[in-house]
Amino acid sequence: MGDLTKKEVDVLIVGGGPAGMSAALYLGRARKRVLVIDAGEPRHRVSKGVHNFLTREGISPDELRQIAWSQMKAYPSVERTEGYVESAEQTATGWRVRTREGGVWEGRALLLAVGVIDHHPTIRGYSERWGESIHHCPYCHGWEMKERPLAVLASGKPAQHLAPLLRGWSDDVILLTNGEALDAEDEEVLQRYKIPIYRSPVVSLEGPGSRLQTISLEDGTSLAREGLFVAGKQSLPTWVSLLGMDVTEEGYIRVDMMQKTNLPMLWAAGDCTSRMQQVLEAAAQGGRAGAIINATLTLSH
Template identity: 45%
Template sequence: MEKQLFDVAIIGGGPAGLNAALVLGRARKKVAVIDEGRPRNAVTREAHGFLTRDGISPSEFRRIAKEEISAYPSVSFIAETAVSIAGTDGQFQIKTAQGQTFASKKVLFAVGMKDRPLNIPGLAEVYGKSAFVCPYCDGWELRDQPLVIITKGAELMHFAPLISGWTNRFSVCTNGPDELTDAEREELQRNQVPLFDSPIRHIDSSDGIVRQVMLEDGTIVPCTGIFFKPDLVTGSDLPQTIGCEITEWGAIVVDEFGKTNIPGVYSAGDAASRMHQAIAAASMGAFAAAVINNELNTEAWGRKG
């Protein structure tokens, strides 16, 4: 089968990949958006904090985005999973799980992050319904409610003051040793934050709404919502497979222009940032697309000389 030739292959169709496709489509570039349609935020009912789209469902966000992008015929959507990438800048070859092959001058990884299996019994049943990871996304809906925060150590000492802007009725379950200093424990105590370090036995819920967190030592912590720190990995192994540098927390290393250490390969969105919000991902995607477009135009201009 003859390879289809594109200017840019975008791996991933979330806010970063879609906004990149929009910018590149308007710049008259031939673009392939390769996405399997299994976004991490599919577990959530609503996405928040995106101007003009506050409260929209993730699936509706994507539907509207694709409808808008369809005005630009040079953008193609391929409902597939990219499984391998070979080649170099200007001539990458991409293969998919179903055996399709594409050639592309540039590659943009917008693969997001994905959760490792949730190892707390009962957490999967409430994730995206009454248990969340980002208070900027879901704190308003849980304002002034009794919450449980599941995290520990330095992350806890960052998160506790943050969540206090939405509610002062929260307890902390560290699910094992709290990894805190005596001074940090005293700080939580001064702010009247109950701290429990017994392992979590089970999260009790009804129809996705948490009722209480049950600990191994018999303690029961009532609550109507949870915030927890997820264990994340990059949404695809391909960036690391082709040699992209990866941070200690699993993100793709990029410079201020979205460039990775591999010439012709870019990344944007959650996969390349710790600021995991849809609007931030979209912004990164738009900016990376502009940089890619400029690089393509400059290369074509130089060949005419």
């Protein structure tokens, strides 16, 4: 696209996951000049298959992305570039972003589709099992773990929610608080659902390859488990937090029904806007943002 030599487009999209790609598709079909800047590390890259995506059940994250970009070729005003955006600033005509690799790009509108950063516990044997026998979302991988002995690693409200919910997939669910305290309400809920609680810190996760067989606790307890579900903390990239937009109580970017933030010509879509994190949901939000950005740009002249 010729205009990219001037490093100016109609819409800059930061993040090329389901949210960013879906927005690009809407905007490309609406004949807007779009640049998607993507670091290429979607959250579900460790996953073998995407579930709950109607007509695409079990497709690999890589294949989903390849299909999306191959179909995007029909819309030549959409470009993508690899890079990690590390700052954004408002200009007189829109937004300017800079990448770690030295790229500077300007657009009349900016869409943040950056996903979230997952903060994992530092437990021996954790990283090689993440996405295989360790999961965070029962809707994504509860089926694959059904009727097996499961553990939930969580405390507070997430423990109250996730451990009882998993009883829908397995009768054998225990809670590991990893040394964190539970309050009286947490205890009452977990007792009501007859969830055994183990409070000692988790020392290691063991089993062949990426499978889980045993969870060892600091107090010497050894637990035979085949699946672990975690309710880990998440955050936005620091540079996004520094833009000064409103955030929700849980720390996600606050958007209205049209994915608009409170800052001018700035939209956000996908995981970065809420804990309701699913591929279809992210794609739907991206599409909505794309449509509204297009309307805003087209009707503002």
